[in-house]
Amino acid sequence: MVSLxxxxxxxxxxxxxxxxxxxxxxxxxxxxxxxxxxxxxxLLNGLLVCAAIFALQLxxxxxxxxxxxxxxxxxxxxxxxxxxVGLLLPPQALAIPHFVLxxxxxxxxTYAALILPWVISTFGIFLLRQFFRSIPDEVIHAARxxxxxxxxxxxxxxxxxxxxxxxxxxxxxxxxxxxxxxxxLIAVRREEISTPALGILLFRDDEAGQFFGPLMAGAVIIVxxxxxxxxxxxxxxxxxxxxxxxx
Amino acid sequence: MAAPTARIAxxxxxxxxxxxxxxxxxxxxxxxxxxxVAAVLLFSLTDWQLGSFTxxxxxxxxxxxxxxxxxxxxxxxxxxxxAAIVVPGxxxxxxVVALLIESSPGLRGFYRAAHFLPVMSTMSAMAIVWGTMLxxxxxxxxxxxxxxxxxxxxxxxxxxxALLALALIGIWQGFGFAMVLFVSGLKAVPxxxxxxxxxxxxxxxxxxxxxxxxxxxxxxxxxxxxxxAKRSFEVFDSVRVLTQGGPNYASEVLxxxxxxxxxxFLRMGYGAALTVxxxxxxxxxTLTQARLLERRVHYS
Numbered sequence: 001m002v003s004l005x006x007x008x009x010x011x012x013x014x015x016x017x018x019x020x021x022x023x024x025x026x027x028x029x030x031x032x033x034x035x036x037x038x039x040x041x042x043l044l045n046g047l048l049v050c051a052a053i054f055a056l057q058l059x060x061x062x063x064x065x066x067x068x069x070x071x072x073x074x075x076x077x078x079x080x081x082x083x084x085v086g087l088l089l090p091p092q093a094l095a096i097p098h099f100v101l102x103x104x105x106x107x108x109x110t111y112a113a114l115i116l117p118w119v120i121s122t123f124g125i126f127l128l129r130q131f132f133r134s135i136p137d138e139v140i141h142a143a144r145x146x147x148x149x150x151x152x153x154x155x156x157x158x159x160x161x162x163x164x165x166x167x168x169x170x171x172x173x174x175x176x177x178x179x180x181x182x183x184x185l186i187a188v189r190r191e192e193i194s195t196p197a198l199g200i201l202l203f204r205d206d207e208a209g210q211f212f213g214p215l216m217a218g219a220v221i222i223v224x225x226x227x228x229x230x231x232x233x234x235x236x237x238x239x240x241x242x243x244x245x246x247x
Numbered sequence: 248m249a250a251p252t253a254r255i256a257x258x259x260x261x262x263x264x265x266x267x268x269x270x271x272x273x274x275x276x277x278x279x280x281x282x283x284v285a286a287v288l289l290f291s292l293t294d295w296q297l298g299s300f301t302x303x304x305x306x307x308x309x310x311x312x313x314x315x316x317x318x319x320x321x322x323x324x325x326x327x328x329x330a331a332i333v334v335p336g337x338x339x340x341x342x343v344v345a346l347l348i349e350s351s352p353g354l355r356g357f358y359r360a361a362h363f364l365p366v367m368s369t370m371s372a373m374a375i376v377w378g379t380m381l382x383x384x385x386x387x388x389x390x391x392x393x394x395x396x397x398x399x400x401x402x403x404x405x406x407x408x409a410l411l412a413l414a415l416i417g418i419w420q421g422f423g424f425a426m427v428l429f430v431s432g433l434k435a436v437p438x439x440x441x442x443x444x445x446x447x448x449x450x451x452x453x454x455x456x457x458x459x460x461x462x463x464x465x466x467x468x469x470x471x472x473x474x475x476a477k478r479s480f481e482v483f484d485s486v487r488v489l490t491q492g493g494p495n496y497a498s499e500v501l502x503x504x505x506x507x508x509x510x511x512f513l514r515m516g517y518g519a520a521l522t523v524x525x526x527x528x529x530x531x532x533t534l535t536q537a538r539l540l541e542r543r544v545h546y547s
Contacts, residue, residue: 064272073265079273086280088533092481092502093526096290096509096519097283100297120275150264181371181484182502186510197371201488204375212379219372230367234360238427241366 029213030221037206039221041192042199046225049114049195050174056119057173058166065128066154070140080129086122095186102187113187114195118177124169131165132158164239171237178226196222287526290519297513309520319521321496322504325410329500330479332414333421337475338468340418341425346456348426349433359430363423370420370484377416378403378489406497409490413498416485421478425471432467436460466539473536480529501525 067073068080098117102108107116135158143153159166177195184198191202200222204215230237291309295302313319348358365373380387381402389399402412440459444450449458483502486492492499492507505525509518 060272060275063268067265067268071261071265071268073262076265079269082273082276082281086276088530089280089284090481090526090529090533092483092505093287093522093529094280094283095506096515096522097286098279099510100286100515101283103297117279120272120279122276122280125272150268175367179367179369179371181487182506185487186506197369197484200369200372200375204488212385215375216379219376222372223368226367226369227364230364231360234356234363237367238359238363241424241427 029217037199037203037218038191039199039203039218042194042196042222043225045111045193045199046178046196049111050177052111052115053118053177054170054173056115057121057124057169060120061124061128061169062154062159065125065132066150066158068125068129069132070135070137071150083122083125083129086120087126091117092182095183099186109188109190109193111193114184114193117183117187121169121173124173127169128162128165131162135161164236167236168239172241175226175237175241284526287519287522290515291523293516293519295516297515302516305516309517310523312517313520313524318496318499319504322492322499322501325496325498326480326482326500329410329414329417329482330476332411333417333479333482334472334475336414336418337421337425338471340422341471342429342464342468344422345426345429345433346460348430359427362426365420366423368420371488373420374416374485374488377412377485381412403489404494406494409494409498413482413485413489416489417479417482421475425475428467428471428474429464432464433460436463470536470539473532473539477529477532477536480525480532501528 064079068076068083094117099108102113102116107113139157139161140153143157148156179197180195181197181201184195185201188194188198191199194202200218203218292304292306293302294305294308344358344362348355348362351358381389383389383399383401383404386399386402388402392399400408402408436459440463441455444455444459447458449455481502482500483506486498486500486503487506490498492503501521502525505518505521508514508521512518
């Protein structure tokens with residue numbers, strides 16, 4: 001892929017294959033990819049959508065997971081069972097009602113359409129609850145005796161102590177939504193708000209995408225950010241994704 | 248601790264707090280998960296089409312149409328064939344690579360990373376790259392075959408090979424994940440077992456593999472099988488990007504059918520019936536997986 005992205009068109013069609021191009025055409029291919037389609041826009045959209053989804057997921061998950069792990073209240077077990085049932089549901093099966101719901105509120109083809117259906121993550125609640133439970137009750141009792149409110153306990157004790165779990169969940173969430181094609185394909189049409197996975201498809205159907213060189217350059221641009229992040233923090237990524245097997 | 252009254256007060260305080268903390272999640276759970284599932288069940292009993300303002304309850308008619316629709320059966324059997332290729336392929340390749348990695352400690356980190364890369368990669372972009380590699384005349388695959396004197400076919404446009412090509416792409420994407428699970432499974436095999444096997448005369452590589460390693464990997468293998476089967480039922484991106492289910496439905500799969508009926512043809516009632524069937528299959532697989540996971544936890 002990287003090899004093709006550096007070659008001029010006539011060399012791609014040559015009979016003999018060389019890994020390194022005889023005539024370096026890389027700059028030109030990447031220029032075409034970057035100008036013919038708003039590649040940076042796709043990446044920026046991906047970043048924005050993934051960040052918004054993860055931030056909102058944390059906002060909903062953390063208090064809920066904390067309450068399920070450490071507070072005693074009537075209906076806690078029922079709530080936890082509801083979360084477990086939610087874990088069973090494949091997101092693709094909810095596409096029709098989500099689509100209808102967004103349509104009713106006139107939100108289709110907006111960033112909100114890409115973000116809102118993912119705000120609740122039963123997997124996140126489940127995962128964080130397991131990790132919160134592993135923190136001894138004594139720590140929380142001590143904090144309460146020191147006069148810390150529940151919010152401060154979450155902010156100053158639970159979150160720092162479960163940072164690896166939060167990182168794992170973050171990696172899982174970002175990888176899933178950066179790579180997702182199914183939902184963006186349904187929710188948006190406009191190129192300006194397309195996420196990377198959808199963007200590369202739009203680019204292929206575009207005129208410039210008919211040429212293999214620029215198309216491969218585009219694919220490299222779309223895949224690169226996650227792969228670079230992965231190479232920097234391999235261990236964390238593998239653990240973060242392996243944790244999904246609990247789902 | 249404190250006096251009983253104070254304790255009750257604290258309890259009820261915790262009660263209120265508990266509910267306050269779970270309420271956003273609870274509302275979203277109902278609004279975005281359980282409500283929609285109910286809606287899908289309801290839609291599946293109507294003749295509703297997106298854009299029309301009226302609909303009628305038509306009972307199980309959508310399901311009757313679905314079960315007599317040859318395209319649905321084609322999609323279902325294709326999905327099963329896809330799974331029947333991808334599951335053993337992923338398990339075998341994942342296991343072999345895991346064994347190779349474990350036996351050559353030098354470059355372990357490098358190999359692990361290299362094989363894990365496809366798991367992370369955006370499938371729609373990688374599918375486009377595969378499309379180029381499988382191109383009938385200039386694609387790398389057919390050129391390589393040509394060098395060996397074999398004339399390749401038009402992989403993605405040929406009814407005989409389209410599904411197979413997609414399945415191979417599926418294996419390529421998923422085996423790195425299986426490998427990671429197998430590697431952690433291998434690490435958990437106690438050294439004493441190998442020693443004991445050696446005492447009993449099983450000290451060749453293959454003997455050790457047959458007597459100790461493979462039986463000990465049983466639970467992990469079962470787990471990888473279910474996980475991969477579930478992912479096989481979720482195959483969509485590569486199909487959408489490369490074949491759109493064609494040629495002549497040769498590579499049509501359940502999820503792609505669901506997408507096409509619901510969002511290309513906007514037949515929401517029919518799409519919902521398809522969704523119900525899809526939901527039932529995935530829930531069944533997930534429950535099996537949860538069962539296995541529970542057992543594995545009890546083992547360790």
